[in-house]
Amino acid sequence: MKNSYAVVVIGGGIIGCSIAYYLAKGNIDVAVFEENQVGTKATSAAAGMLGAHSECEGDVDVFFPFARKSQFAYEKLKDELYELSGIDFGYRKGGILKLVLSEQDKQGLKAILAQPTVSWLATEEVKKLERDVSPHLLGAAYIEDDVNVLPIGVCQAFAKSAQILGASILESTKVLTVEKQNNIFLLQTTRGVVEAKHVVVASGVWSSTFFRQLGLDHQMTPVKGECISVMGEKAVLKHTLFHDKYYVVPRNNGQLVIGATMKENDWTDKVSLNGIETLIAKAKMMLPTIADMKLDSAWSGLRPQTFDQNPFIGYHPEDEGILFATGHYRNGILLAPATGQMITDLILKREVKKEWVEAFRIDRRKPLTV
Numbered sequence: 001m002k003n004s005y006a007v008v009v010i011g012g013g014i015i016g017c018s019i020a021y022y023l024a025k026g027n028i029d030v031a032v033f034e035e036n037q038v039g040t041k042a043t044s045a046a047a048g049m050l051g052a053h054s055e056c057e058g059d060v061d062v063f064f065p066f067a068r069k070s071q072f073a074y075e076k077l078k079d080e081l082y083e084l085s086g087i088d089f090g091y092r093k094g095g096i097l098k099l100v101l102s103e104q105d106k107q108g109l110k111a112i113l114a115q116p117t118v119s120w121l122a123t124e125e126v127k128k129l130e131r132d133v134s135p136h137l138l139g140a141a142y143i144e145d146d147v148n149v150l151p152i153g154v155c156q157a158f159a160k161s162a163q164i165l166g167a168s169i170l171e172s173t174k175v176l177t178v179e180k181q182n183n184i185f186l187l188q189t190t191r192g193v194v195e196a197k198h199v200v201v202a203s204g205v206w207s208s209t210f211f212r213q214l215g216l217d218h219q220m221t222p223v224k225g226e227c228i229s230v231m232g233e234k235a236v237l238k239h240t241l242f243h244d245k246y247y248v249v250p251r252n253n254g255q256l257v258i259g260a261t262m263k264e265n266d267w268t269d270k271v272s273l274n275g276i277e278t279l280i281a282k283a284k285m286m287l288p289t290i291a292d293m294k295l296d297s298a299w300s301g302l303r304p305q306t307f308d309q310n311p312f313i314g315y316h317p318e319d320e321g322i323l324f325a326t327g328h329y330r331n332g333i334l335l336a337p338a339t340g341q342m343i344t345d346l347i348l349k350r351e352v353k354k355e356w357v358e359a360f361r362i363d364r365r366k367p368l369t370v
Contacts, residue, residue: 001170001191005031007347008187008196010175010210011203012038014151014332015325017158017169018340019200021081024165026344031168031196032159033175033189039155042204042332045225045301046151047249047257050074050334053112053143054096054242062359063310067331070338074149077157077337085160089153090252095144097126099243099286101136109141118143130239132289148240148249151333158336178213178322185321198347200323205304207312207326214322216362218312222302223329224266226275227259230283230293237287246282248290255296258283264305271298305329307366310359313342317363323347324362 007023009016012034023030032038049055052067078091100106112118119142126133126140159169170191177188178199187194201210204220211218237250249257261275276298283290306312306327316322323346325339342360345352358364 001173001194002031002168003193004195005029005168006196007031007198007200008033008175008185008194009200009202010178011201011207011326012159012169012171013041013043013202013204014039014155014158014336015204015328015339016200016202017155017162018336019202019325019343020162020167020169021158021165022340022344023347024162024167026348027166028344028347029166030162031170031194032162033173033187034169034171035174037171038159038169039152042301042303043155044152045227045299046333047227047247047259048090048149048151048154048333049096049146049240049247049249050148051096051143051146051242051331052334053115053118054098054146055331055334062355066338066356067334070335071145073337073341074147081154081157081161084164085157087153087157087160089157090150091147092149092250092252093147094239094250095142096146096240096242097121097130097133098141098143099134099241100138100140101134101243101285102138105243106138112141112143117145130237130241130287132236132287133241134286134288146240149333150251154333154336158340178210180319180321183321198321198323200325200343202325204326204332205302207304207324214316215318216316218306218362220327221265221305222267223305224263224268224300224302225260226263226271226279226298226300227257228271228276228279228298229255229257229296230290231255231296232293236289236293241286243282243286246279246286248283248287256290256293258290267302269300269302271300275300303329303332308364311335311339312362313339313360314357314362315346317361
């Protein structure tokens with residue numbers, strides 16, 4: 001381990017490793033410090049949907065273009081990262097069928113269906129694509145562009161590619177404190193003191209520690225998500241099914257990932273029986289034949305939620321040497337490429353869209369309630 005870097009990224013999840021990759025591409029001397037192993041926290045728990053459409057609620061003017069930019073980046077990254085790292089991160093086409101099981105469901109899809117890349121399918125059309133879906137189906141929004149990837153594969157591909165380009169990935173190394181002395185940041189780690197010109201905090205729900213250390217009162221709220229996977233003797237699903245924030249995601253090996261619960265302020269890492277029961281019920285509602293498949297595994301992860309569910313991406317309000325890239329909530333996998341590019345552009349003083357800088361700025365405040 002060196003004792004000095006141009007940039008130190010705190011956190012080796014998919015966000016931190018994406019930042020390291022784009023900085024290394026820009027010939028920046030960057031190191032990632034990860035307390036455990038890269039991608040083993042929230043990243044490894046995610047299903048990997050690139051749901052720019054299906055996850056976008058409300059802020060279509062700012063969040064949606066940012067999410068689409070990130071989604072499009074994966075088309076290039078699947079080949080770019082494979083060429084560097086040799087890791088295939090399971091980019092799978094097919095898209096998402098956002099199921100409509102009631103008139104209320106259909107009303108809730110008006111904004112999505114207004115997008116030119118989303119089409120409405122009647123019941124018969126959906127059945128042609130997925131014959132085993134719910135008998136109560138009224139139709140579905142078909143989002144062909146919302147594909148999926150293997151999250152841990154993407155994270156490892158970012159990390160290995162960054163290393164090949166000159167980045168340092170330091171696992172089992174926890175950053176304890178960050179202080180500034182004479183325009184240089186001193187980071188006390190479990191392996192000694194390291195200097196850096198820039199520090200990027202990308203440690204998900206655990207970023208609150210560094211907010212406090214660096215004079216900010218922001219708080220990450222954990223939203224625990226539980227998932228299960230099942231296996232069958234043959235592939236039974238070609239498209240991701242989505243309903244009421246729950247999903248069934250097919251993998252290339254025939255596995256189906258079912259998720260995810262949302263338990264706010266739950267810091268535990270165990271999967272509950274109630275959570276499993278909820279997931280099974282939701283999956284059977286979307287795809288009744290899933291009841292005959294075999295339970296494979298169960299796991300959970302902690303999503304980092306901000307007060308407005310938009311991430312914090314940008315400079316510390318009083319020091320451009322410190323940046324944050326955290327609070328991605330349900331969309332860490334989707335937004336990783338765009339976040340990595342934005343942080344790199346900020347550090348290199350490249351132009352970044354003003355609306356993104358404003359929407360994700362660290363010192364934005366909660367709207368006043370009357």
